[in-house]
């Protein structure tokens with residue numbers, strides 16, 4: 581079968597198509613056909629030789645397969661064969677899942693059946709997909725649970741509050757903007773071009789800031805009459821993380837969920853944390869599972885099926901153009917989530 585592989589770490593150009601052995605499902609596993617794969621930002625870091633734990637050079641091999649390597653990420657898959665001892669999954673079912681072996685940029689992959697669950701209509705499982713989505717839209721919806729959980733549960737965003745959403749035109753950001761509006765918040769979206777900001781506004785953002793043209797902190801303070809925002813949603817890290825406390829209101833919460841700047845560290849000044857009683861919330865690990873709880877999946881699927889929460893596909897590329905897809909993200913061109921198809 582065909583897969584997208586890299587034999588050495590480096591820029592997008594190291595990605596190429598290759599023939600790899602077809603995997604076979606072992607006990608407790610199923611064979612799936614990949615229909616569409618979301619390009620996960622962390623895969624860029626790993627492809628460049630990072631650990632995936634940005635800023636953690638002590639663990640260069642953390643959880644990574646040796647080279648040559650096939651990138652991972654969330655895929656919309658269809659079950660084609662059931663391994664021994666599997667009774668919870670049927671052939672023909674579609675799931676939205678990561679954890680594929682030998683990777684996600686493959687025609688066929690093997691995945692543990694224990695993580696696959698469509699659940700019921702009232703209590704959808706973690707791999708359920710809104711019924712109105714085809715594979716590409718489903719893949720672009722991959723981090724809707726992350727957007728929901730970071731804002732609602734981790735940061736405790738409530739109606740009437742304000743939120744500053746960095747990378748608002750990113751694959752997850754476009755969902756975060758819509759969900760923050762759904763929660764009743766005033767949304768300030770940040771992105772690096774006016775074209776991106778047009779889309780962010782069309783998704784419901786009340787205010788937008790061009791990060792390359794304006795001082796995001798000063799503009800946020802101006803938009804909030806000097807008060808600052810209640811919540812900062814930060815998938816960028818680095819300077820953005822360091823500066824954000826200045827734009828936060830009394831009792832504000834900063835949720836750090838990623839480092840799109842590839843900067844694994846940030847220094848915060850204690851002073852603003854003390855005088856404004858700020859809270860810094862790290863998000864990851866186990867929260868990823870918590871984000872797929874049935875009540876969250878139910879709300880997300882209801883919103884999606886009602887047309888009130890839509891993924892934004894920032895580009896659709898065949899596997900043979902995976903290098904172009906990764907290159908576009910590194911050039912910060914796409915609006916929304918880039919999706920690969922076999």
Ligand SMILES: NC(=O)c1ccc[n+]([C@@H]2O[C@H](COP(=O)([O-])OP(=O)(O)OC[C@H]3O[C@@H](n4cnc5c(N)ncnc54)[C@H](OP(=O)(O)O)[C@@H]3O)[C@@H](O)[C@H]2O)c1
Pocket residue numbers: 619620621622723726747748749750751752753770771772773776791815816837838839840841842863864865868909910911912914916917
């Ligand atoms: N902690 C966890 O367990 C966990 C789980 C899932 C996802 N995440 C994180 O969630 C975030 C969102 O993931 P995603 O896959 O949807 O990514 P994404 O947000 O689509 O990433 C692309 C965006 O990053 C922004 N960006 C900022 N600095 C950049 C740079 N130096 N180079 C390229 N882009 C840059 C770009 O926005 P502008 O050009 O507008 O600035 C672009 O829209 C990521 O940080 C990811 O690691 C974390």
